[in-house]
Amino acid sequence: xxxxxxxxxxxxxxxxxxxxxxxxxxxxxxxxxxxxxxxxxxxxxxxxxxxxxxxxxxxxxxxxxxxxxxxxxxxxxxxxxxxxxxxxxxxxxxxxxxxxxxxxxxxxxxxxxxxxxxxxxxxxxxxxxxxxxxxxxxxxxxxxxxxxxxxxxxxxxxxxxxxxxxxxxxxxxxxxxxxxxxxxxxxxxxxxxxxxxxxxxxxxxxxxxxxxxxxxxxxxxxxxxxxxxxxxxxxxxxxxxxxxxxxxxxxxxxxxxxxxxxxxxxxxxxxxxxxxxxxxxxxxxxxxxxxxxxxxxxxxxxxxxxxxxxxxxxxxxxxxxxxxxxxxxxxxxxxxxxxxxxxxxxxxxxxxxxxxxxxxxxxxxxxxxxxxxxxxxxxxxxxxxxxxxxxxxxxxxxxxxxxxxxxxxxxxxxxxxxxxxxxxxxxxxxxxxxxxxxxxxxxx
Amino acid sequence: xxxxxxxxxxxxxxxxxxxxxxxxxxxxxxxxxxxxxxxxxxxxxxxxxxxxxxxxxxxxxxxxxxxxxxxxxxxxxxxxxxxxxxxxxxxxxxxxxxxxxxxxxxxxxxxxxxxxxxxxxxxxxxxxxxxxxxxxxxxxxxxxxxxxxxxxxxxxxxxxxxxxxxxxxxxxxxxxxxxxxxxxxxxxxxxxxxxxxxxxxxxxxxxxxxxxxxxxxxxxxxxxxxxxxxxxxxx
Numbered sequence: 001x002x003x004x005x006x007x008x009x010x011x012x013x014x015x016x017x018x019x020x021x022x023x024x025x026x027x028x029x030x031x032x033x034x035x036x037x038x039x040x041x042x043x044x045x046x047x048x049x050x051x052x053x054x055x056x057x058x059x060x061x062x063x064x065x066x067x068x069x070x071x072x073x074x075x076x077x078x079x080x081x082x083x084x085x086x087x088x089x090x091x092x093x094x095x096x097x098x099x100x101x102x103x104x105x106x107x108x109x110x111x112x113x114x115x116x117x118x119x120x121x122x123x124x125x126x127x128x129x130x131x132x133x134x135x136x137x138x139x140x141x142x143x144x145x146x147x148x149x150x151x152x153x154x155x156x157x158x159x160x161x162x163x164x165x166x167x168x169x170x171x172x173x174x175x176x177x178x179x180x181x182x183x184x185x186x187x188x189x190x191x192x193x194x195x196x197x198x199x200x201x202x203x204x205x206x207x208x209x210x211x212x213x214x215x216x217x218x219x220x221x222x223x224x225x226x227x228x229x230x231x232x233x234x235x236x237x238x239x240x241x242x243x244x245x246x247x248x249x250x251x252x253x254x255x256x257x258x259x260x261x262x263x264x265x266x267x268x269x270x271x272x273x274x275x276x277x278x279x280x281x282x283x284x285x286x287x288x289x290x291x292x293x294x295x296x297x298x299x300x301x302x303x304x305x306x307x308x309x310x311x312x313x314x315x316x317x318x319x320x321x322x323x324x325x326x327x328x329x330x331x332x333x334x335x336x337x338x339x340x341x342x343x344x345x346x347x348x349x350x351x352x353x354x355x356x357x358x359x360x361x362x363x364x365x366x367x368x369x370x371x372x373x374x375x376x377x378x379x380x381x382x383x384x385x386x387x388x389x390x391x392x393x394x395x396x397x398x399x400x401x402x403x404x405x406x407x408x409x410x411x412x413x414x415x416x417x418x419x420x421x422x423x424x425x426x427x428x429x430x431x432x433x434x435x436x437x438x439x440x441x442x443x444x
Numbered sequence: 445x446x447x448x449x450x451x452x453x454x455x456x457x458x459x460x461x462x463x464x465x466x467x468x469x470x471x472x473x474x475x476x477x478x479x480x481x482x483x484x485x486x487x488x489x490x491x492x493x494x495x496x497x498x499x500x501x502x503x504x505x506x507x508x509x510x511x512x513x514x515x516x517x518x519x520x521x522x523x524x525x526x527x528x529x530x531x532x533x534x535x536x537x538x539x540x541x542x543x544x545x546x547x548x549x550x551x552x553x554x555x556x557x558x559x560x561x562x563x564x565x566x567x568x569x570x571x572x573x574x575x576x577x578x579x580x581x582x583x584x585x586x587x588x589x590x591x592x593x594x595x596x597x598x599x600x601x602x603x604x605x606x607x608x609x610x611x612x613x614x615x616x617x618x619x620x621x622x623x624x625x626x627x628x629x630x631x632x633x634x635x636x637x638x639x640x641x642x643x644x645x646x647x648x649x650x651x652x653x654x655x656x657x658x659x660x661x662x663x664x665x666x667x668x669x670x671x672x673x674x675x676x677x678x679x
Contacts (some may be wrong), residue, residue: 021481038586044586055590072660107676279482
């Protein structure tokens with residue numbers, strides 16, 4: 001591929017902004033360069049340099065847009081902040097746009113509500129078009145499109161994991177607690193991130209215990225083929241991949257005949273299902289509802305249907321609002337209801353909810369070991385300070401990416417803070433036949 | 445009639461109004477029509493109506509208040525004063541405002557006095573806050589490193605208009621409402637009579653250039669805010 005065709009592709013992709021979406025189009029013409037985004041950005045906080053200034057990064061796209069799509073840009077060029085792309089524009093963007101965590105915190109404080117993550121995603125889409133997507137991300141996409149999950153696990157491996165989890169729960173409670181698989185006609189189809197089956201499975205045992213206590217063990221199911229809501233198409237900016245990754249889940253939900261697609265503790269998966277796929281009617285009207293498992297459980301707790309032994313979680317616990325739940329999906333109070341019901345000492349970090357600071361690994365960065373140093377000392381700097389200030393020994397995050405980043409931060413900065421999910425804490429404290437799980441000590 | 449009078453008093457008014465109206469209408473139409481399939485609401489979403497939330501943002505800048513209080517102070521006073529000055533300019537084009545105030549019991553002298561005091565104060569406040577906004581672009585690193593020609597140009601243009609406006613209030617060449625009203629009226633009847641006040645002509649020239657510049661510049665943000673804020677505030 002020659003340099004000039006690469007440049008032409010960059011120009012074509014940026015010029016296409018005129019076709020929408022509206023967020024992108026209006027952001028090209030509304031920024032006043034006031035610098036407020038930098039003031040509230042976790043990356044810029046970690047290292048206040050021009051390269052990490054959100055408005056500067058967004059201007060990489062805006063300046064090319066001006067050059068080819070606006071009158072002043074065409075006539076006045078550089079004076080109007082317009083420029084042609086470099087020969088290796090997309091290669092540079094592969095670094096710059098993977099230094100934004102897409103957390104949308106800038107949009108909360110921007111006087112115009114400009115969401116720089118939208119421009120970041122466009123930048124990454126351009127990078128992807130030219131084949132410069134970072135190898136880690138590219139690999140995850142390929143595996144996910146091929147196998148239906150980002151771990152590349154087979155249905156056999158999945159079933160083995162489920163068997164293991166059922167055994168664990170039998171050990172904990174002395175009764176059979178089922179995790180139904182591939183049950184056609186089940187009311188709820190549970191779609192967690194695969195991490196909550198393979199890596200940190202306590203969230204999934206928590207959900208299983210909730211259904212068990214409610215006497216709904218026959219009313220839910222998982223799928224042995226589609227058990228991972230994670231969708232890296234959101235992160236690489238590739239809409240075709242995002243939709244291709246999403247479609248089999250909707251079809252599986254239809255095949256199973258579920259009434260509710262119950263999304264797990266994965267912010268971006270829930271956001272894609274609820275705010276993009278459903279709202280944008282990618283596959284037309286749906287015969288099922290989409291809700292999150294934390295909404296489901298919190299409602300049952302508030303109805304008094306679940307009981308807990310809080311003494312099983314005696315350590316100070318705080319909640320980290322994952323950006324996609326807190327700022328983009330309004331799943332905010334539900335995790336708090338669950339944690340307050342199952343923990344002795346729940347503490348808020350400051351700020352929280354829609355104003356929470358990103359873990360520093362958002363928009364897929366968490367998976368990239370190539371930028372670990374950046375994630376630990378720049379983008380995650382504020383998060384470490386914030387968690388330290390709470391004095392918590394356990395930080396709950398309803399997101400596999402946050403959990404990976406937070407765990408690494410804890411090790412790197414030697415804070416000794418344990419990291420896990422929300423249903424994890426529920427799983428340790430929920431009463432089954434009047435008794436909580438008999439297990440090893442989790443507090444260490 | 446001098447060339448400047450002809451340009452500022454006869455040609456530009458029509459050009460400026462045309463470019464501004466057509467330019468803004470075009471922008472609004474495009475912004476309105478561009479599709480937005482995904483829901484981009486920032487949560488927790490505002491409790492009241494969408495219109496209320498967007499209006500609050502345009503009137504009081506609450507998001508900015510949370511993000512950067514110093515900038516909020518400068519920019520809120522700058523914009524509010526700008527809006528008041530725009531309102532005050534109704535007196536420049538028509539005697540209607542005077543007539544209403546007089547019918548409410550004020551004397552013509554009272555109206556002039558009130559205008560002098562409030563207009564004079566507004567002129568000073570906006571010059572000061574505008575200068576602070578400009579200084580900020582040089583002094584604060586995170587703003588300096590993202591500032592371009594357009595950012596300085598817009599502010600300098602506004603500040604020059606403000607300065608010449610203040611000259612007509614505090615300087616030797618005071619404005620003459622009778623003449624400006626006659627001029628505006630003469631434009632509507634297509635028989636222009638243009639004031640000869642030099643400061644006025646420079647002030648009006650720059651103001652009209654500003655209106656022509658707006659649809660192509662960052663000052664578009666006064667229209668864009670309704671769209672961008674609605675996108676993240678709709679529940």
